[in-house]
Amino acid sequence: MDIKQIQELIRFVAKSGVNEVAIEQEDFKITIKTNQGPTVVHATVPAAAPVYATPVAAPAEEAPAAPASAPAAPAADTSKYITIKSPMIGTFYRSAAPEKPLFVNVGDEIKPGDVLCIIEAMKLFNEIEAEVSGRIVKILVDNASPVEYDQPLFLVEPI
Structure with a gap:
C-alpha cells in the first residue's frame, strides 16, 4: 500500500462511521481507529517505521x-x-x-x-x-x- 491508498482508506473509514478497521497482508499490516475525535493510523511495514497520519475529519465529498x-x-x-x-x-x-x-x-x-x-x-x-x-x-x-x-x-x- 502506498501513502495515497492509505489516505483514501482513512477518508473511507472517517465517512463510514466505523470505529476500527484492520487490514493484514503478507508484508503489511494497518489498523485505523476512530473515537469521534481524530483518526489515528498505525501501519507496520517490514524494515520501515510505523506511519502516523494527521487527524482527518469526515470529508466533504459524497x-x-x-x-x-x-x-x-x-x-x-x-x-x-x-x-x-x-x-x-x-x-x-x-x-x-x-x-x-x-x-x-x-x-x-x-x-x-x-x-x-x-x-x-x-x-x-x-x-x-x-x-x-x-x-x-x-x-x-x-x-x-x-x-x-x-x-x-x-x-x-x-x-
Whole structure:
C-alpha cells in the first residue's frame, strides 16, 4: 500500500462511521481507529517505521448511502421496500440551501448516483447518494433534524 491508498482508506473509514478497521497482508499490516475525535493510523511495514497520519475529519465529498431491508411496521407492510440509512451522525437537510429546490420528494424515481440529501457533520456538508434504483415511498426524517449513524432516512420501492 502506498501513502495515497492509505489516505483514501482513512477518508473511507472517517465517512463510514466505523470505529476500527484492520487490514493484514503478507508484508503489511494497518489498523485505523476512530473515537469521534481524530483518526489515528498505525501501519507496520517490514524494515520501515510505523506511519502516523494527521487527524482527518469526515470529508466533504459524497458518502455512500447504505441500502438494507426495511423493518416491518405493524400498521403497513414495508418488507417490499429498501431502507436507505444514514452513513454518519449529523444534521439531515433535504436541499442544498433553504432557497434551493429539494433533492427528492415522495414519488420521485431515483437511480444510483442521484443525490438524496445532505448530512452536515462537523461543518462539512456530505451529499448522500442513492445506491439503488427505485421510487421514494416515504421520507422518514424531517428537514434540519439530527440523525444518528444507521438511522433510516428513506423508504424506496425497487423498480
